[in-house]
Amino acid sequence: MxxxxxxxxxxxxxxxxxxxxxxxxxxxxxxxxxxxxxxxxxxxxxxxxxxxxxxxxxxxxxxxxxxxxxxxxxxxxxxxxxxxxxxxxxxxxxxxxxxxxxxxxxxxxxxxxxxxxxxxxxxxxxxxxxxxxxxxxxxxxxxxxxxxxxxxxxxxxxxxxxxxxxxxxxxxxxxxxxxxxxxxxxxxxxxxxxxxxxxxxxxxxxxxxxxxPADHIEWIDLDGDMNGQVNITVHSANNSSSSVTVKVWADDGQVAATGTGSSDSPIVFEVANPKLWSPESPTLYNITVTLGNDTVATYTGFRTVGKGMVNGMMRPLLNGEFLFTFGPLDQGFWPDGIYTPPNYEAMVFDLKTLKSLGMNMIRKHIKVEMDLFYHACDTMGFWVIQDQPALNIQNGAEPNSTQQDVFNSQLFELVEKHRSFPSICTWVIYNEGWGQVGAPELYLAPMVRSLDPTRLIDATTGWNWHGAGDYVDNHHYSEPQCGTPFYSIASSPYDPNYIGFQGEFGGIGNNVSIDHLWNVQQAINGINQTYELDATVEIWNYRAHLILDELRQQTEMFACSGAVWTQTTDVEGEVNGFLTYDRRILRPNITQWQSDIYALYQAAADRGGRIIISTCL
Incomplete structure (x- = not known):
């Protein structure tokens, strides 16, 4: 039976x-x-x-x-x-x-x-x-x-x-x-x-x-730069070299520019005097693309990401100007959906919260989100630092040549399938040496650059830096060490030929009642592993103010060009989020945080950066 x-x-x-x-x-x-x-x-x-x-x-x-x-x-x-x-x-x-x-x-x-x-x-x-x-x-x-x-x-x-x-x-x-x-x-x-x-x-x-149709648009590679140049490749299902027409639409419903050419080859044309995309003014242009009987709608934002010397310091540039970027380490985990937010409203709730505090950047931490997330970042105005998901390191394994090839191919696929989102401005190859054996970034960074020359590359965020990419990226909890002449043993010293960046810092925590915690005993037992635990939310805000002011001083005195605070939300046994894991409690004193973040932007402006008018909704 x-x-x-x-x-x-x-x-x-x-x-x-x-x-x-x-x-x-x-x-x-x-x-x-x-x-x-x-x-x-x-x-x-x-x-x-x-x-x-x-x-x-x-x-x-x-x-x-x-x-x-x-x-x-x-x-x-x-x-x-x-x-x-x-x-x-x-x-x-x-x-x-x-x-x-x-x-x-x-x-x-x-x-x-x-x-x-x-x-x-x-x-x-x-x-x-x-x-x-x-x-x-x-x-x-x-x-x-x-x-x-x-x-x-x-x-x-x-x-x-x-x-x-x-x-x-x-x-x-x-x-x-x-x-x-x-x-x-x-x-x-x-x-x-x-x-x-x-x-x-x-x-x-x-x-x-x-x-x-049988001959249809399979995917599109699209970039618009600060000069109004549109560079688009329309990949056809049959690699057919079919005729393609691209129309860029202005806000008034009129065609701003038209480009024509063949599929599977770059089509380059210009839009006169475009409104530029930036975190404080995220202007997007609607575009229609026609190949034979197949027509799709897409969009772009006109912006140019680069780097250059500003007053003797190597800086990240947006549209030719030094932009100080500040925002959170964003894990993208949900207690009810794990990787999948319960709905679109929930997903953008996090983004709106960050924007309301004055943040202009998100580091998407070793996870790739659904396309709707990046579209929301395009629309709301975030400089997105996109990590390649790391190889598993928890069991002490090291990748063999076959496993390294898998990592490499998925890194390249990440770039190829996401390089048309205007908000993505930096690619990260390795986080804190996880799965990084030797210095594979020395060949990976140039390969990423060849796939996408329109963005910056943070080859190794944290440590194990060997000179690849565009950043020297320091991780240090809780206080920053951003572009400074002092650094912890684990991190790399600042090199003036690279952008000085604080890839992770902060991480201060504040415990909450059980009804806002991931109610798994193993996770609760790990709360004391938090970098710093503050007894009350008032003390948490006091400590945050001191740490952010230290970052402001380093921006004024040294070569700090941006920083990533840990983190958007609590996650399981971590209690260091702006929001609790259930998204029901917001820890930051909004007025204080807005003031402290604006002070960072002002300090950067005093060193030749762009003036941030407002990044709040």
Whole structure:
């Protein structure tokens, strides 16, 4: 009898409901079962599309199942897509509900393709699946993609039945930091402890389908500079050298400029006297791109990122002027969704909070977000420092040549798929030497530069610096050591040929009551590992004022060009956020922080920087 029950178990359907996570947010129980209805790809918008987000079925899998028959029908457990299997929002909450570590998974859903899509090619798009996804449509494998942070797509026309129900099945393999695997995982770990957190497994970004002509726009590389030059390459699905027309639209609805050329080759033309993009004035221009019968909407911001000497100091430049950048280390973790915010409103809540304090920069810390995040940064005005997700280091492993090649290829794919977002202004290759064996950045930085010469490169933020990239980047808690003639042993001394930068500092903490903490005992036990714990929020603000004033003095006296405060929110056992992990408590005294941040900008202006009018909403 017991054997019969075990055999039948996968067939017994478990209906979806939000699992109660160790901590929730104001949006946890309002996310619903039709999540993320927003168009997922703001830089390549088509009028016709169909979201496949919602309730799918799921079951645990095994490594050898990928070589066998593809399962069909309901898999037994309802799961919310997109979400991390470890999250409460997923309805599974792996690791916290007795179902153990999820290395292999099967996902299943069905979708219909309407008759009006007949005769067109059908594309399926995935925002991100952690870590390796093998996708089947009606039993036919259509794509396999490796890498947990990057979007991918496939033409599924040959597998689709128009006007009928179609079955979509995805097999996911996610080793995280289990031995012997060494893959880019960022802050994820199967054994969370203090600065390493609950992992994310599975389909954690949006899924959608769309009809396109056979010869269609596959992706776009787009840059607009401070002189009004538009440089765009429209990649066609067939590498067809087809005729392309690009129109840039002004605010009044008139065409500001038109460029023509061929697909798969750069098209360069100019917009006269453009309004420039900057954090305090994030002007964007709408653009339409037409290739044959395919037309998509996109956008750009006209700005030029570079570096140069200003009053004898090497500085980061935006539109030819020294811009002092200040903002948080942004982990992008959520107690209810882990990697996936519960909805768009929640995601931009963090950004609006940072903007209201006067910040003009975000360091996206060893995680890559959904495209809608970068679009929000483009729209709201943030200088984004984008990290490449780090290789796992928790088990002391070092990458072999094959694993290093995987890291390299995912770094290059990150750059290629995100280089059109105006807000991304700096690429980070390595964080604090994690997974950095020897000095691979000496060849990686030039390769990134060749892929994208329009941005700065922070080759090694923290330490293990060997002269690559554009920055000398110091990490020091709690006080800064930014472009100074003094430094801690772990960090590199300032070199006047590079930009002096404080890649991490602050990190001061303030504990809160259990109803605002990640209620996992191991995380609570790690709170005392915080760099500094302040007894009250008033003391926390007092300490922050002193630390920020020290940064101001270093900006006045030395070569400090920007700084990253740790961090946007608390995360699990870390209690050093501007916001608690549940986003319900804001620690900063708003008036004080606005004043202290403005003082930083003013100190930089006195050294030849641009005057910041206002970065607050």
């Amino acid at each position: 017991l054997l019969a029950l075990l055999i039948l178990a996968p067939l017994l359907s478990t209906s979806y409901e939000v699992k109660t996570p160790p901590l929730d947010t104001p949006w946890t129980y309002t996310a619903g079962t039709d999540p993320w209805p927003e168009y997922p790809r703001p830089q390549q918008v088509r009028d016709r599309w169909q979201s496949l987000n919602g309730i799918w079925s799921w079951r645990n899998g095994a490594a050898d199942e990928l070589n066998g028959p593809v399962p069909t029908g309901n898999l037994g457990t309802d799961v919310l897509v997109p979400s991390c299997l470890e999250s409460g929002l997923s309805g599974v909450m792996a690791n916290n509900t007795g179902n153990g570590t999820i290395l292999h998974s099967w996902y299943q859903t069905t979708f219909n393709v309407t008759e009006d899509w007949q005769g067109e090619n059908i594309l399926i798009n995935f925002g991100a699946v952690d870590y390796q996804a093998t996708v089947f449509v009606n039993g036919q494998q259509v794509v396999q993609h490796t890498g947990g942070y990057l979007r991918f797509w496939a033409d599924i026309t040959s597998a689709v039945k128009v006007g009928q129900s179609n079955e979509l099945v995805v097999f996911v393999f996610d080793p995280t930091d289990s031995e012997p695997y060494v893959v880019p995982i960022g802050k994820q770990t199967l054994n969370p402890s203090h600065i390493f957190y609950t992992p994310c497994t599975g389909i954690w970004q949006q899924v959608f389908i769309e009809p396109v």
